[in-house]
Amino acid sequence: MKQSILANYHCHSRLDDGHGELGDYVRAALQKGLHTLGFSGHAPVPFDCDWTIPSPLLPEYLDTARRLKNTYRDRIELLVGLEVDYIPEIITPAAAHIRALNLDFTIGSVHFVGRLNGGELWTVDGPPEETERGLAETFRGDIRRAVEEYYSRMTAMVATAAPDIIGHFDLIKKNNRDGKYFSEEASWYRAAVSRALDAVAASPCILEVNTGGIVRNTSGALYPSEWILAECLKRNIPVMINSDAHRPEQLDGYYVEAARILKGIGYRELTQIGGEGRRRAAL
């Protein structure tokens, strides 16, 4: 494995829904030989949510991350970011209060699509039974409408809020193991993906290859699927590898395989973020 690929911009500590302290991630990153680590706790949201950083803990998160960045600056490049939800009317990566934090980077993610009968937001990042319920209550069981809504939110996020990094581009497939709900070969699915990718290509965003679904076995699949990565290459979309680590030991999970897959598709380099801006890293 080339050392240049060992950067990770996507991890979660005990301050949101991960395990371990931010410092534990730095120590694991050093042990694994990472040259860059970005902190990306889930940004607080203005409603009950058990996997985001609670608002009162945000200062602790930012202070700790910035202190570590300074302490370790001669040994590893640390960047302070957040994974920010895109929920129109509620929060986006471009929200004024997010910009005011002067982060080193943002990951923009679509986790929520529509509302359940009780009014609470439906997350597509939950367990299978939550997908079942959300589909029934939000889209009357119409998977195509749910998927199209997901990608239209993704498209709008990229076009209007341009995060530095696009989180798990096709997360909507999380509970679609063995094509339970839809086939990725369906022409309507390919069209929805294609529209979103065209928006990505027209934006400055970097699309992450997220190995978390495999590393944590939540979906058993890479985000995005390989055929989508081939479509990304056709559009010259810059990509990076992240593991969406929820434990320090997951920081480089499935990196060798992801790099091999990208090379097989024809990618020759990754696009990473450093203190000085973007840089290319040989695959």
Ligand SMILES: [Zn+2]
């Ligand atoms: Zn996420």
Ligand SMILES: [Zn+2]
């Ligand atoms: Zn994440």
